[in-house]
């Protein structure tokens with residue numbers, strides 16, 4: 001039996017702004033298993049990022065429970081959440097958030113210096129196919145290369161989970177494929193449980209399991225018996 005990493009049960013999230021309530025999540029239940037790659041699809045505003053942020057300890061649920069490896073995240077204090085994010089979670093966002101004045105190696109070293117059991121920054125860069133670019137600065141790299149540095153930075157601390165919010169959203173097909181190949185390689189070689197939010201429905205073909213969000217709930221889910229390689233996915 002695969003081990004559950006996350007178990008979310010009936011998770012809701014209501015944002016209240018100027019007395020207006022937005023029901024971003026209306027009762028999401030989902031189990032993510034160790035080593036899985038899942039894709040979250042759904043229209044804009046359907047709650048995907050809110051859910052991913054709750055899994056990653058960047059936000060908290062209004063009701064329901066979310067457990068990570070048997071521990072209830074909803075009971076964590078702020079300092080426990082900070083430790084959880086630092087030790088267990090890698091984040092990748094649409095925009096790479098690299099420090100322009102640091103080269104690729106130094107950008108990755110920023111996280112390895114505070115991690116418990118990090119890999120060498122060079123090893124992380126090699127995993128994403130940028131072993132030869134470690135002394136290059138962000139301005140000297142393409143968008144896809146910068147995103148791969150951001151992925152190297154996220155995985156260099158050997159996180160249990162990698163949470164990616166539109167990792168290819170700013171990229172063309174060719175560079176996007178390289179980024180997806182890096183994510184798939186990390187998932188396979190390190191066994192990192194990976195969740196990817198995307199608007200690109202073709203990307204679902206590389207996942208083990210797909211969840212489609214609608215209006216703050218999961219509208220449908222399905223499994224892929226044989227996930228495809230990014231290079232086989234036409235988009």
Ligand SMILES: Nc1ncnc2c1ncn2[C@@H]1O[C@H](COP(=O)(O)OP(=O)(O)OP(=O)(O)O)[C@@H](O)[C@H]1O
Pocket residue numbers: 015016017022023024042043044045046047048049050051213
């Ligand atoms: N901090 C916030 N304060 C108030 N409302 C918010 C906040 N964050 C998200 N929302 C609202 O919650 C709903 C869900 O947003 P969310 O970003 O989770 O959707 P999404 O599916 O990720 O959308 P997208 O694909 O556009 O990123 C939206 O109506 C959004 O406006």
